[in-house]
Amino acid sequence: MISRLLVANRGEIARRVFATCRTLGVETVAVHSDADAAEPFVAEADHAVRLPGAAPAETYLRVELILDAARRSGADAVHPGYGFLAENAEFAAAVTDAGLTWVGPPAKVIAAMGDKLAAKALLAEAGVPMLPSWTDIDEVTDFPVLVKASAGGGGRGMRIVSDAAGLAEAVASARREAAAAFGDGTVFIERYVERGRHVEVQIFGDTHGTVAALGVRECSIQRRHQKIVEEAPGVVPAELREHLHEAAVAAGRAVDYVGAGTVEFLLAPTGEFYFLEMNTRLQVEHPVTELITPVGLDLVRLQLLVAEGAPLPEHARYPAARGYAIEVRLCAEEPAQGWRPSTGTLHRFDVPGVDREFGWLHRSGLRLDSGVVAGSVVGVHYDSLLAKLIAVAPTRSEAARALSGALARAELHGVATNRDLLVRVLRSPEFAAGEIDTGFLDRHPEVFVPLLPADQLPLTALAAALAGAAQRRATAPVLGGLPSGWRNVPAVPQVTRFAGPDGDEIEVRYRLDRTGGLADWSSTSTAAVEGSSDQPTATGPAGALTVALVEAAPGRVVLDVGGVRRAYRVHRVGSAVFVDGPDGAASLTELPRFPLPTAELAAGSLLAPLPGSVARVHVEVGQQVAAGDLLLTLEAMKLEHPVLAPADGVVAALPAPAGGQVRTGAVLAVIES
Structure with a gap:
């Protein structure tokens, strides 16, 4: 019996495992980097061990540090979570060699499935359908293709390549990203199926020879090849679902699978499906499977029972489905800015209507699995995932409506998120009709538009100005009862x-009468973009x-x-003002009346959009570049972010060297026209 479990991970998945451990009476151990010392998962653990450093390579990817933490804390078992070392066969072997219980499949199974090329060959013999793949770029003649990391998943190390000219750079970039995320830069190339759908089967095996399929999930809506919307049982016909179950179970039996795993398939428009990979761990999207089971399966509990040697319970072998569940991944990023990650302090994190955290719901409702709380700091070292919000309802349309409504009303202050995009996806007619595939976001640019209409921004700014005036009156040391701005x-x-949210400068003018009522108001906006006339444009004149x-x-x-009342919730943190209104949310920054002088940047300066490290510099000083050329590659949140030339010109300066650390706003390059 497991008595004290160490979770070799962080954030949301650590909290998820701890929640199950509390119900079972199992003590918990957290390991944490210096950057995570104040995070919720550390506070919720019974014991916590520091891993000195911040970057994953210094902390969560160090096998010897994890094992030392288990020894010092008295843990008798290790759960790897997902990501980091979750699919590292050497780590699994080291845990068992140390006399600890490994909560996962045996090391030999992880090794067999971790080498995705070898896994494809092995499972092809078991009758699982496969796509053609290559390891030598010179052998690739048919395009488009997909470059994939062999050692991990989650979209890292993946690149779509449309022609031979871009293949070599895509392979090199994918190798670097895979090495940073998984410690292994091995990649391979696979035929890319356009308008394909990503479907997967949750399997579970035990040490008594049982391998069962627990249902299908639909995970086709993705960004950067990483899922952001997941559903169960998915918009898959019942007959096809049975074929997927059979193929997944055959894959599991071929390797004597033990524990929780997922067999992922690519579903072609023709109805044929092909094996993608087997993930030898718990998946991020496992809650949608849990929530549609009428008996309330807890997949983490099943993991622990199987790791202790117990057989898979009878009710978990053929679970019936009830209702429909949809999950969205709420991430700290700006979708309209090339999915640029966002960092900072999460000043407020409030999702209305949540019925349960990290658990099963007896009926329809909302579940929140979050790695953050208000006050959490979102840094550059780890994945941008903040939380998962899941709705379960009798039908798919009801689940989508409940989920989008809760997201739209959520107060998420301090970092940019993909919330608006998720709401628009859930409310789109194509999603409602089940017309989804992995290229959904590429075909629907309208979902990248903020929820707040541009013509409502003046009213939002007016509400922010009036709330600021009310706050100043409430804190005035004398004559606080006078109306704001009172004059004879x-x-x-x-x-x-x-x-404003798009870099505009918004000026709000208003006048209150002697009773405190609004006598007059206007709002003007000046677009702070290069080449503008700098003339204010009226956006909400009196x-x-x-x-x-x-x-x-x-x-x-x-x-x-x-004649229609509109309520605005206003939250101020220093000069930052967060406004949540009936049509959407906006983040504003109140500008000082008398700004201090600042250093003038050289024309053509390109600034770092977020803190990170310069992975590569692709150009030299004096080199001519064209608009869209790749200048530098930044690495942050375990992903690479290209910095492109905004216009034709000559590289005048490169103050940020390769390997150097940069802060937000640092000059990366100067391009002279």
Whole structure:
């Protein structure tokens, strides 16, 4: 029996495993980097061991440090979570060699499936259908193809290549990214099926020879080859679902599989399916499988029972499905900016209507599996995943509506997220009709548009200005009861300026009457983009809307707009102002009335969009470049981010060398036109 379990991971999956351990009476041990010392998973563990450093290569990828932590904490078992060392056969062998219980498949199975090329050959013999693949780029003649990391998943080390010219660089880039994420840079090339769907089968095996299929999941909506929306039982016909179950079980039996695993398939438009890979671990999207089982399967509990040698329970071998579950991955990133990761402090994290965290629901509702709480710091060292929100309902449409509604009302302050994109995907007619595949986001640019309509931004800025005035009156040391901006001759409006979400400067002018009511208002915006005329454009002039002030408090403003009341929730942190309104949310920055002078940047300066390290510099000073040329590659959040030339020109300076660390706003290159 396992009595004290160490989770060799962090964030959401560590919290998920700890939640099950608490119900079973198993003590828990967390390991944490210096960057994670204050995170929730560390506080929730019974014991915690520091791993000195911050980067994964210094901490969570160090086998000897994990084993030392297990020894010092008295742990008798290790759960790898997902990512990091979860599919590392050497780690699994080292854990068992140390006399500890390994919560996962045997090392030999991980090794067999970890070498994806060898796995394809082995499972092909078992009758599982395969796509053609290559390891030598000179042998590739048919395009498009997909470059894939052999040692891991999660979209890292994947590149779509449309022609031979880009293949060599794609392979080199994929190798670097795979090495950084998994410690193994081996990649291979596979035929790419356009408009294919990503479906997978959850399997479970025990040490008594049982391998069972626990259902199909649909995971086709992806960004950067990483899933962001997952469903169960999926929009897959019942007959095809049975064939997928049979192929997945055959794959599991071919390797004597033990524990939780997932067999992933590519479903072609013709209805044929092909083996992609077997993930020898628990998947990020496992909650959708748990939530549609009427008996309330806990896959982590099953992992622990099987690791202890128990047979898979009878009710878990052929679980019936009830209802429909959809999960979204809420990530700290900006989809419209090339999925650029976002870092900073999460000042508020509030999702309304959550019925359960990390557990099964007896009926319809919302489940939240989160790695963060308000106050968590999102850094550059780890994955951008913040949380998973899952809805379960009798039908797919009901689940999508409940999930999108909760997301739209959530207060997510401090870092940019993909929330708006997820809501638009869930509400799109194509998603509702089940018209989805791995190229969904490429074909639907409309889902990248923020929820807040541009014509509603003036009202949002007005609400922010009025809330700021109310806060100043509430904290005024004297005469706090006077209306904001009171004058004997109230002819001059009050002015508040904000930096908008797109870099615009928004100026709000308003005047309150002697009773505190809104007498007049206007809003203008100046686009802060190169080449603009710098002339302010009216976006909400006085008189365009009949607006009355109903209530103004530091955290809440209610406006009557054309006879319809609209409530805005306002949260201020320093100069940052977060406004959540009926149409969407906006993050504004209040600008000082008298800004201090700053150093002027050289024309053509390209600034770092986030902190990270310069992985490679692809150009030299004096080199001519064309718009769109690759200049540098930044590495942050375990992914590579290209820095491209914005226009034709000459490289005048490269102040950031390869291997160097940069902060947000640092000059990476200067391009002279």
